[in-house]
Amino acid sequence: xxxxxxxxxAVIFIIAVLAVAACVLCAGIDVTCAQxxxxxxxxxxxxxxxxxxxxxxxxxxxxxYYRDFSGMIRASKTNGTAVYALLGLSFTYGIFxxxxxxxxxxxxxxxxxxxxxxxxxxxxxxxxxALIQALAAVVIVGIFAAILGGTAxxxxxxxxxxxxxxxxxxxxxxxxLCWMKGRGFLMELHGYNSAKLPDYTSHHDHFGHADxxxxxxxxxxxxxxxxxxxAHEHAVCSGCGHAHGxxxxxxxxxxxxxxxxxxxxxxxxxxxxxxxxxxxFALAQGLFWLGVVSTxxxxxxxxxxxxxxxxxxxxxxxxxxxxxxxxxxxxxVALRGLELGASLVVVLFGLLLLMGYMAxxxxxxx
Amino acid sequence: MRYADASFxxxxxxxxxxxxxxxxxxxHAHPHVWVTMKSExxxxxxxxxxxxRHAWSFDDMFSTYALQGIEHKKNGVYTRxxxxxxxxxxxxxxxxxxxxxxxxxxxxxxxDAFNDPVDYWLDYTDAVLTLHFTLPLKAPVRTRDLEIDVYxxxxxxxxxxxxxxPVKLVSAPAQCTVDLVRPTDAVPSVQRxxxxxxxxxxxxxxxxxxxxxILMRCP
Numbered sequence: 001x002x003x004x005x006x007x008x009x010a011v012i013f014i015i016a017v018l019a020v021a022a023c024v025l026c027a028g029i030d031v032t033c034a035q036x037x038x039x040x041x042x043x044x045x046x047x048x049x050x051x052x053x054x055x056x057x058x059x060x061x062x063x064x065y066y067r068d069f070s071g072m073i074r075a076s077k078t079n080g081t082a083v084y085a086l087l088g089l090s091f092t093y094g095i096f097x098x099x100x101x102x103x104x105x106x107x108x109x110x111x112x113x114x115x116x117x118x119x120x121x122x123x124x125x126x127x128x129x130a131l132i133q134a135l136a137a138v139v140i141v142g143i144f145a146a147i148l149g150g151t152a153x154x155x156x157x158x159x160x161x162x163x164x165x166x167x168x169x170x171x172x173x174x175x176x177l178c179w180m181k182g183r184g185f186l187m188e189l190h191g192y193n194s195a196k197l198p199d200y201t202s203h204h205d206h207f208g209h210a211d212x213x214x215x216x217x218x219x220x221x222x223x224x225x226x227x228x229x230x231a232h233e234h235a236v237c238s239g240c241g242h243a244h245g246x247x248x249x250x251x252x253x254x255x256x257x258x259x260x261x262x263x264x265x266x267x268x269x270x271x272x273x274x275x276x277x278x279x280x281f282a283l284a285q286g287l288f289w290l291g292v293v294s295t296x297x298x299x300x301x302x303x304x305x306x307x308x309x310x311x312x313x314x315x316x317x318x319x320x321x322x323x324x325x326x327x328x329x330x331x332x333v334a335l336r337g338l339e340l341g342a343s344l345v346v347v348l349f350g351l352l353l354l355m356g357y358m359a360x361x362x363x364x365x366x
Numbered sequence: 367m368r369y370a371d372a373s374f375x376x377x378x379x380x381x382x383x384x385x386x387x388x389x390x391x392x393x394h395a396h397p398h399v400w401v402t403m404k405s406e407x408x409x410x411x412x413x414x415x416x417x418x419r420h421a422w423s424f425d426d427m428f429s430t431y432a433l434q435g436i437e438h439k440k441n442g443v444y445t446r447x448x449x450x451x452x453x454x455x456x457x458x459x460x461x462x463x464x465x466x467x468x469x470x471x472x473x474x475x476x477x478d479a480f481n482d483p484v485d486y487w488l489d490y491t492d493a494v495l496t497l498h499f500t501l502p503l504k505a506p507v508r509t510r511d512l513e514i515d516v517y518x519x520x521x522x523x524x525x526x527x528x529x530x531x532p533v534k535l536v537s538a539p540a541q542c543t544v545d546l547v548r549p550t551d552a553v554p555s556v557q558r559x560x561x562x563x564x565x566x567x568x569x570x571x572x573x574x575x576x577x578x579x580i581l582m583r584c585p
Contacts, residue, residue: 070430150434151436277398277427278427284434
């Protein structure tokens with residue numbers, strides 16, 4: 001029954017299953033890491049426990065790589081080739097490290113789904129936030145340790161202040177999304193109720209209204225007070241951020257970048273404590289510049305992983321949109337519901353981070 | 367639209383929501399600080415345990431990090447006095463985390479078992495920073511079966527017993543014994559220091575897979 005429909009339907013179905021599987025896998029990485037904290041990836045010198053599997057292996061690798069940093073930085077003082085080894089290590093570590101929790105994967109993914117962003121924007125957001133994150137670590141260590149000669153305690157406080165600001169920004173970005181998507185949802189619901197599910201036979205591929213389509217949403221206000229949505233929404237919104245096919249005007253130009261800046265800063269400001277430790281260590285060895293280069297190389301590695309996951313999220317989101325689009329009325333409501341849900345998730349992440357339940361960075365003492 | 371009924375679409379949405387929500391349960395990816403411990407369990411004359419003395423040595427990178435900006439007269443040398451404010455900060459900060467020490471008396475977890483640390487100082491030798499401190503039990507414990515677990519529930523810090531010299535009993539009655547369970551011990555093989563101890567007992571009521579367990583037994 002599932003596959004005796006036309007070929008396109010079958011293809012969509014398979015893509016949907018794959019996308020959801022991918023998404024669950026992404027979440028699984030986080031979840032298993034949480035459990036991993038209780039049993040896997042202990043130290044580099046023994047095999048990962050069975051329960052860890054691939055993820056245990058990732059954690060074990062990370063720990064092993066991380067522990068290699070200090071030795072390699074020391075070696076770089078006298079051995080030029082150790083520098084290349086260090087940069088290679090930084091890159092690989094970045095890739096592995098971002099596969100674990102943190103680094104804004106969840107926030108970025110939710111943000112992209114809520115906004116129905118393009119995969120290109122997803123990748124751009126991932127890279128921008130990872131590089132901002134590297135920059136944040138360099139600035140904090142550069143100012144407080146290298147210039148002011150402050151203690152680890154001072155740096156920890158500075159990092160914490162930036163971290164809190166970053167979490168507040170996540171909440172703010174999430175609330176803004178909720179406001180916009182909540183209105184869209186209510187309008188859609190209203191339209192659906194008024195229309196009492198009229199039987200539309202033509203389906204518009206109208207998924208993918210980007211945040212850039214705020215102006216679009218505003219247009220909607222005027223148009224569908226009591227009308228079913230889909231018939232004219234497409235007309236009103238043509239060119240307003242359909243998720244398929246990246247549109248240049250969404251990626252650049254007025255409002256293109258500005259619109260993502262909040263999200264980039266929210267995710268990227270929080271410095272990675274691993275990078276801070278590495279930078280201070282490099283500074284103490286008189287190789288601060290090498291620490292800086294290494295941090296940025298690490299950021300590129302991190303960005304690659306986050307971008308891959310963001311791309312999955314975008315794919316899963318657009319499949320959901322496509323499916324919702326196949327069903328007028330209730331489908332539109334479900335679509336707006338998805339966007340609102342993803343916006344709420346962003347707020348939730350921000351609040352949880354702020355409340356310290358997920359306090360991902362903690363440097364005790366010092 | 368045979369398959370694309372509302373229930374299927376909503377299942378997709380649900381799966382997405384669950385996936386996103388589940389990823390909220392994040393923890394640390396991996397430890398950033400490594401501690402090698404040497405511990406001493408201190409007994410009173412009457413055979414009760416009064417506290418535990420720890421020496422925690424930090425890894426290379428964290429040792430350097432902790433020393434950043436600490437004033438010292440001689441290059442590469444930090445005296446105990448120069449490190450005193452840092453030791454104070456360490457000990458004060460650790461309180462929030464119960465000093466990563468968790469006591470179990472006859473299998474029951476005790477909250478607030480320890481008083482604030484005494485006799486604490488930092489020592490810097492061979493590029494390794496070591497925090498020494500003694501955790502007194504609020505009331506001396508005289509029991510057949512006392513367990514002290516050392517671990518960071520968030521696994522930001524990796525604790526590991528010293529290979530050669532992990533745990534000592536100080537002025538313990540002759541019949542008292544100590545066993546160690548390292549998190550690296552694959553279940554159910556326990557690192558045996560003493561043959562008089564049953565493996566199954568060591569794992570009774572075990573909560574955390576990565577705790578370092580010090581198991582003290584007196585008849």
